[in-house]
Amino acid sequence: MTTFNDTLLRAARGEKVGHTPVWFMRQAGRSQPEYRKIKEKYSLEEITHQPELCAYVTKLPVDQYNVDAAILYKDIVTPLPGIGVDVKIKPNVGPVISNPIRSVQDVRNLGEFSPEEHIPFVLDTIKILTKEQLTVPLIGFAGAPFTLASYMIEGGPSKGYHLTKAFMVSESEAWFALMDKLGETIIASITAQVQAGAKAIQVFDSWVGALNVEDYRMYVKPVMNRIFSEIRKLNIPVITFGVGASHLANEWHDLPVDVVGLDWRLSIKEAGERGLTKTLQGNLDPSLLLADWKAIEEKAKTIIEQGVEHGGHIFNLGHGVFPDVQPATLKKLTEFVHEYSAQLRK
Structure with a gap:
């Protein structure tokens, strides 16, 4: 009988662990040859709508790299069609929306989200993984309201988020109505994922x-507090994460979350010096995965050492795995994190 590896769950709660747990954002897919073969035949949306296939893609990095958690293979925009958003994920572009939000009436026209009706394939994938296959926790996830709203207002990916920020400050009634709608959708999606078997949740x-900090506090933090307060009732570890948001790390730490995810711009040590006492997740720059092993090892050592010194730490990247990364590198890095952190934690 294979035992369940709950190291990540214990680390997330700040409990003592024998080694630093590790998983990688976007570990499912991207650089794996088996996944690329599947992608020759199926799109992301087609994979997620086939629970057996989606479960296989989700579990593959656990088998190959020996990571301490699986992350569900899906996209953050998966719930949006359920509320009436016409979204397509275009290769090499990302989510593209043909009916962007322009007014409070557009927000009012959005429908109610029902996980069982709108994302049954996601819930079936979770059930397959957690009831039959995984010996590590499955991390479910959702996109956060600001990030989802940026796609819905811009109509797709953006570099400056100009339309989103202008809408936020000039159409405040519509903005807060959209935050409420997305907050309800996210809470429903996450609750259903946990009920189906997810053991932890990350909100991207x-x-x-x-x-900036002032606008985050005014326009985003209230809905985040509501979302995390509701998720806390599910009694599972909750992780929050964003990119290029080191100036918001203390704001995240104030929220009812268990783990604050950091990108590579803020070190574990600096975060601790800024008063972050919760478990931290991160934060190797994913670009460094293309460097030679000696350089990767030195950078990883520093992160592991700072994490052990901090107390609660989950090793991850500062953003997701990208297609050029070699699977063998991720396997070797996982092994190194396990072995080196175990030595330090003795």
Whole structure:
């Protein structure tokens, strides 16, 4: 009988662990040859709509790299069609929306989200993984309201989020109505994922770093507090993460979350010096995965050492795995994190 590896769950709660747990954002897919073969035949949306296939893609990095958690293979925009958003994920572009939000009436026209009706394939994938296959926790996830709203207002990916920020400050009634709608959708999606078997949740606020602290507090933090307060009732570890948002790390730490995810711009040590006492996740720059092994090892050592010194730490990248990364590198890095952190934690 294979035992369940709950190292990540214990680390997330700040409990003592024998080694630093590790997983990688976007570990499912991207650089794996088996995944690329599947992608020759199926799109992301087609994979996620086939639970057996999606479960295989989700579990593949656990088998190959020996990471301490699986992250569900899906996209953050997966719930949006359920509320009436016409979104397509275009290769090499990302989510593209043909009916962008322009007014409060557009927000009012959005429908109610029902996980069982709108994302049954996601829930079936989770059930397959957690009831039959995984011996590590499955991390479910959702996109945060600002990040989802940026796609819905811009109509797709953006570099400056100009339309989003202008809409936020000039159409405040519509903005807060949209935050409420997305907050309800996210809570429903996450609750259903946990009920289906997810053992932890990460909320990706990928693009919220575009805001300053004052605007974050005014326009985003209230809905985040509501979302995390509701998720806390599910009694599972909750992780928050964004890119280019080091200036918001203390704001995240104030929220009812268990783990604050950091990108590579803020070190574990600096975060601790700024008063972050919760478990931290991160934060190797994913670009460094293309460097030679000696350089990767030295950077990883520093992160591991700072994490052990901090207390609660989950090793991850500062953003996701990208297609050029060699699977063998991720396997070797996982092994190194396990072995080196175990030595330090003795």
